[in-house]
Amino acid sequence: MSDxxxxxxxxxxxxxxxxxxxxxVAAVQRSACDRLLELVAATPxxxxxxxxxxxxxxxxxxxGLHRLFPDAALIALDFAPAMLKRQPPGLALPxxxxxxxxxxxxxxxxxxxxxxxxxxxxxxxxxxELARSLRPGxxxxxxxxxxxxxxxxxxxxxxxDQDEHVLRFQPPEVLEDAAEDAGLRILTSERDTLHAWAPxxxxxxxxxxxxxxxxxxxxxxxxxxxxxxxxxLAAAYEIHRTPAGLPASYDxxxxxxxxx
Numbered sequence: 001m002s003d004x005x006x007x008x009x010x011x012x013x014x015x016x017x018x019x020x021x022x023x024x025v026a027a028v029q030r031s032a033c034d035r036l037l038e039l040v041a042a043t044p045x046x047x048x049x050x051x052x053x054x055x056x057x058x059x060x061x062x063x064g065l066h067r068l069f070p071d072a073a074l075i076a077l078d079f080a081p082a083m084l085k086r087q088p089p090g091l092a093l094p095x096x097x098x099x100x101x102x103x104x105x106x107x108x109x110x111x112x113x114x115x116x117x118x119x120x121x122x123x124x125x126x127x128x129e130l131a132r133s134l135r136p137g138x139x140x141x142x143x144x145x146x147x148x149x150x151x152x153x154x155x156x157x158x159x160x161d162q163d164e165h166v167l168r169f170q171p172p173e174v175l176e177d178a179a180e181d182a183g184l185r186i187l188t189s190e191r192d193t194l195h196a197w198a199p200x201x202x203x204x205x206x207x208x209x210x211x212x213x214x215x216x217x218x219x220x221x222x223x224x225x226x227x228x229x230x231x232x233l234a235a236a237y238e239i240h241r242t243p244a245g246l247p248a249s250y251d252x253x254x255x256x257x258x259x260x
Contacts, residue, residue, distance in 0.1 A: 019082035048110030054099040055117020059087030107135040115143040123178040131182040148251030156236035188256035197245040
């Protein structure tokens with residue numbers, strides 16, 4: 001089993017490669033952002049003047065943040081330069097950096113947004129760094145992936161071999177404990193499963209790969225699947241088929257927290 005964070009150079013390379021095609025297959029990522037925006041809008045007590053989007057990707061969240069807080073200065077941080085180049089112009093100051101080592105002063109932010117980025121980090125290292133940059137009373141708005149992500153694919157691969165093909169993500173209690181230890185108070189915690197769909201397994205795997213960090217950090221086979229192994233994998237995945245197609249589950253965690 002692999003539950004260690006992915007190597008940073010591999011994550012950066014994967015998302016750089018994925019940048020041009022990312023938005024075309026990122027429906028689940030957009031849904032996670034949209035739900036986080038709803039939770040932020042329903043959370044009282046935050047009128048931020050300076051907001052960081054940590055792991056901003058192609059910048060999908062930026063227009064929504066601007067609508068909620070039109071007077072706030074936005075900073076869009078991503079580790080992958082190609083992702084920053086895809087962002088809408090004029091909404092945010094771009095910053096290419098690692099969210100585990102923010103080039104920002106202590107207590108310099110009023111709010112910090114991070115959607116589907118923290119899972120590529122060690123939360124015990126990333127959350128203290130995020131908390132460091134927040135002022136007292138500042139808020140963290142977080143969406144991340146949980147251990148049920150891509151469970152269908154993990155189950156199907158068990159019919160092929162015993163290798164771990166899918167990176168395991170941290171359960172919500174690990175994130176919540178790390179947030180509390182970093183000096184953050186949990187205001188809201190929510191969990192749900194979002195789904196992506198494809199007509200066949202090849203299309204599903206292609207979409208997962210296009211999203212960037214496919215298998216990054218998990219042990220891999222040295223050789224591609226042979227014909228018999230592929231047939232077993234495809235047959236095992238077919239049991240999950242619905243009228244909408246083959247699903248890929250994204251076990252999603254949303255957390256709103258406040259710096260103590």
